[in-house]
Amino acid sequence: MARPLIQIALDSLDFNQTVGLADQVAPYVDIFEIGTPCIKYNGVNLVKELKQRFPDKLLLVDLKTMDAGEYEAGAFYAAGADIVTVLGVSGLATIGGVIKAAKKHGAEVQVDLINVDDKAFVAKESVKLGAQIVGIHTGLDAQAAGQTPFADLQDIAALGLNVRISVAGGIKQSTVQQVVASGATIIVVGAAIYGAPSPAEAAREIRELVDAAV
Numbered sequence: 001m002a003r004p005l006i007q008i009a010l011d012s013l014d015f016n017q018t019v020g021l022a023d024q025v026a027p028y029v030d031i032f033e034i035g036t037p038c039i040k041y042n043g044v045n046l047v048k049e050l051k052q053r054f055p056d057k058l059l060l061v062d063l064k065t066m067d068a069g070e071y072e073a074g075a076f077y078a079a080g081a082d083i084v085t086v087l088g089v090s091g092l093a094t095i096g097g098v099i100k101a102a103k104k105h106g107a108e109v110q111v112d113l114i115n116v117d118d119k120a121f122v123a124k125e126s127v128k129l130g131a132q133i134v135g136i137h138t139g140l141d142a143q144a145a146g147q148t149p150f151a152d153l154q155d156i157a158a159l160g161l162n163v164r165i166s167v168a169g170g171i172k173q174s175t176v177q178q179v180v181a182s183g184a185t186i187i188v189v190g191a192a193i194y195g196a197p198s199p200a201e202a203a204r205e206i207r208e209l210v211d212a213a214v
């Protein structure tokens with residue numbers, strides 16, 4: 001099994017706090033995710049700053065695009081994004097537009113299955129269109145209502161699609177090995193790292209647990 005990648009969700013609105021957190025956890029993570037509220041607040045300048053400071057990290061911009069896929073995503077790929085997210089609920093035309101923009105920049109696309117009813121259908125069609133990653137995602141509001149991503153992860157992994165599977169939604173030390181065993185190859189962690197007394201220590205623990213699970 002290839003070593004799963006760890007993605008830190010940088011979900012603060014504050015530019016300097018975001019860069020500071022990235023700096024603290026950099027030794028333990030593979031992907032910096034600029035979270036949706038953060039990218040809306042800070043825009044392309046933050047993409048450029050993180051790319052310049054951390055050229056060896058993958059940079060995911062969590063646009064959660066809903067329309068105008070090629071146009072919206074293009075600017076973020078041009079600024080340095082390696083991966084941009086598009087919503088599965090947006091429809092295949094929008095997903096296809098983001099894939100077109102990604103191809104122009106030699107970059108990748110993650111289709112976020114958050115709130116998609118027929119996740120298997122959208123995952124299969126996204127792979128046919130050329131998406132490299134599908135995201136199983138229980139959002140922050142759904143987490144607050146008690147939902148988790150675990151059952152959906154198992155269902156999508158069981159399809160055996162030729163695609164990387166990302167999982168997000170309250171993943172923490174006690175669940176990280178379970179999601180690796182279920183087939184996730186990108187493990188997204190936000191609050192369990194940035195909300196910890198020592199984010200660097202929390203990220204180090206997650207790294208050790210993920211590596212031990214392979």
Ligand SMILES: O=C(CO)[C@H](O)[C@H](O)COP(=O)(O)O
Binds near residue numbers: 009139170188
């Ligand atoms: O994309 C997000 C919310 O829409 C979050 O960044 C993602 O859920 C990861 O954060 P956490 O680990 O705190 O759930």
